[in-house]
Amino acid sequence: MSHFAYQNGELHAEGVPLSRIAAAVGTPVYVYSETALTDAYRRFAGALADAGLDARVCYAMKANSNLAVVRALAACGAGADVVSGGELTRALAAGVDPAEIVFSGVGKTADEMRQAIAAGIGQFNVESIPELDRLSEVAAESSATVNVAVRVNPDVDADTHHKISTGRHHDKFGIEIDRAREVYAHAAALSGITPNAVAVHIGSQLTDLSPFRAAFIRVAALVHDLRADGHEITKLDLGGGLGIEYGHQSPPDPRDYAAIVADTVGDLGCILVFEPGRYLAGPAGVLLTEIIYIKDAETRSFAIVDAAMNDLVRPAMYDAHHEILPVREPGTDDHTHSYDIVGPVCETGDTFATQRDLPALTAGELVVIRDAGAYGAVMASGYNSRPLIAEVLVRGDSYSVVRVRQDIATMLAQESLADWQSE
Numbered sequence: 001m002s003h004f005a006y007q008n009g010e011l012h013a014e015g016v017p018l019s020r021i022a023a024a025v026g027t028p029v030y031v032y033s034e035t036a037l038t039d040a041y042r043r044f045a046g047a048l049a050d051a052g053l054d055a056r057v058c059y060a061m062k063a064n065s066n067l068a069v070v071r072a073l074a075a076c077g078a079g080a081d082v083v084s085g086g087e088l089t090r091a092l093a094a095g096v097d098p099a100e101i102v103f104s105g106v107g108k109t110a111d112e113m114r115q116a117i118a119a120g121i122g123q124f125n126v127e128s129i130p131e132l133d134r135l136s137e138v139a140a141e142s143s144a145t146v147n148v149a150v151r152v153n154p155d156v157d158a159d160t161h162h163k164i165s166t167g168r169h170h171d172k173f174g175i176e177i178d179r180a181r182e183v184y185a186h187a188a189a190l191s192g193i194t195p196n197a198v199a200v201h202i203g204s205q206l207t208d209l210s211p212f213r214a215a216f217i218r219v220a221a222l223v224h225d226l227r228a229d230g231h232e233i234t235k236l237d238l239g240g241g242l243g244i245e246y247g248h249q250s251p252p253d254p255r256d257y258a259a260i261v262a263d264t265v266g267d268l269g270c271i272l273v274f275e276p277g278r279y280l281a282g283p284a285g286v287l288l289t290e291i292i293y294i295k296d297a298e299t300r301s302f303a304i305v306d307a308a309m310n311d312l313v314r315p316a317m318y319d320a321h322h323e324i325l326p327v328r329e330p331g332t333d334d335h336t337h338s339y340d341i342v343g344p345v346c347e348t349g350d351t352f353a354t355q356r357d358l359p360a361l362t363a364g365e366l367v368v369i370r371d372a373g374a375y376g377a378v379m380a381s382g383y384n385s386r387p388l389i390a391e392v393l394v395r396g397d398s399y400s401v402v403r404v405r406q407d408i409a410t411m412l413a414q415e416s417l418a419d420w421q422s423e
């Protein structure tokens with residue numbers, strides 16, 4: 001069930017009319033449903049538990065790292081998958097248990113490693129031999145021993161958008177699975193490192209389960225080989241990647257995903273770690289925006305909205321499809337018109353949707369761009385000197401601003417003229 005639904009003729013986030021949020025906070029604004037977040041968490045974690053798996057869910061914070069979002073998931077028991085020192089700081093600030101934090105990413109700096117070791121995080125996912133060597137050096141500095149998963153690249157095509165596919169042999173991620181045994185041998189010889197886990201993540205927005213199956217089968221075979229080599233492998237990190245509907249796709253049910261996990265790696269006796277991002281946060285957020293103008297051109301009608309590609313870059317960057325809904329509930333016999341929904345930025349790529357059939361729209365009315373809770377606010381920029389927009393969290397009949405709208409004065413305060421220009 002969606003937590004964004006029409007009630008009394010207008011679209012609500014849970015029990016709060018979106019028009020109320022627009023009036024109080026302004027537009028554009030991201031609106032998140034806390035219940036949608038926690039329901040998605042329970043569906044995902046519940047499916048794994050029901051399949052009899054010993055699973056930990058570490059929310060991939062890069063999908064949406066707002067403190068309040070992370071807190072809502074941490075309160076359900078989620079750990080965190082972080083990819084930078086900044087995300088680690090956020091995870092700790094949101095109250096995530098450090099032992100349940102996994103640090104992923106191909107380019108961790110020594111400073112980030114120091115920060116993570118000092119925080120006592122549970123696991124480093126390492127992606128290269130130079131990174132293993134660096135981590136060993138940094139661990140030695142503080143006489144620490146850290147748990148390491150080597151991220152392997154199973155050479156599986158996730159059949160998703162090329163910019164978010166990560167498990168093919170030519171992608172920059174992980175170590176080719178055929179080289180994994182020598183890499184574990186190298187890791188085991190290093191001080192300060194316990195290579196007790198294997199990690200894999202093949203891509204994002206997967207709508208077909210077969211690439212997961214193919215990858216997990218290869219990982220299971222690797223675990224047998226590594227154990228035969230004398231490594232004590234106690235954990236498997238199976239990454240994220242479960243897709244969502246975006247209004248037109250048919251992604252798998254978490255229960256079917258859990259069944260494949262159980263089938264492929266369930267008998268290895270490993271603790272399993274999962275890193276869902278999009279599945280938890282995507283459907284839990286909308287981008288609420290106001291129509292500035294309706295522009296009728298010869299062949300097209302454009303609805304020009306006050307949100308732009310700098311606020312939500314997915315359509316421009318990944319050709320992503322997002323459903324658009326008017327906040328005012330359409331009547332059953334309303335005629336529909338075809339609209340291109342576009343932002344004000346001076347690029348043709350600043351287009352949220354093309355040729356969408358919607359009820360007649362008018363300037364001043366509100367629409368939402370759905371499924372914007374993941375890879376939305378976190379990827380925003382200040383392009384065209386458009387300040388970062390506000391974020392609001394809803395629970396039941398309450399809402400709260402969980403990030404204030406940036407203003408242009410704040411943007412400018414971080415810049416200055418060069419010393420020689422201010423005479």
Ligand SMILES: *Cc1c(COP(=O)(O)O)cnc(C)c1O
Binds near residue numbers: 203
């Ligand atoms: C991006 C990423 C995730 C999350 O992917 P989703 O598709 O949002 O679930 C998990 N693990 C790693 C290593 C990632 O890079």
